[in-house]
Amino acid sequence: MKVKILKKTSNELKIEVEGIGHTICNLLQKRLLEDENVDLAGYDMPHPLASSSIIYVRTKGKAKPEVVLHNALEKTRDMNKLFGKEFEKALKKI
Numbered sequence: 111m112k113v114k115i116l117k118k119t120s121n122e123l124k125i126e127v128e129g130i131g132h133t134i135c136n137l138l139q140k141r142l143l144e145d146e147n148v149d150l151a152g153y154d155m156p157h158p159l160a161s162s163s164i165i166y167v168r169t170k171g172k173a174k175p176e177v178v179l180h181n182a183l184e185k186t187r188d189m190n191k192l193f194g195k196e197f198e199k200a201l202k203k204i
Contacts, residue, residue: 123175147173
């Protein structure tokens with residue numbers, strides 16, 4: 111997986127990520143929009159046959175977009191771990 115910074119300002123970050131699709135981008139966008147420091151968050155997949163996505167985040171006030179993105183990634187990772195544990199518990203009951 112490669113990450114390329116396309117735009118970086120004090121309150122904006124636009125990155126291109128190879129190898130991720132709608133599933134991860136949509137989940138990440140949702141986590142970003144839950145943050146009160148986020149003014150705008152979204153993603154784009156410029157071509158349906160290409161395996162790269164562009165993720166964009168714009169923050170409010172003095173919040174740094176890279177920190178907000180990192181926090182959203184951590185929340186997503188924690189949620190995935192919790193889901194995995196609950197799924198394993200459910201499978202043991204079968």
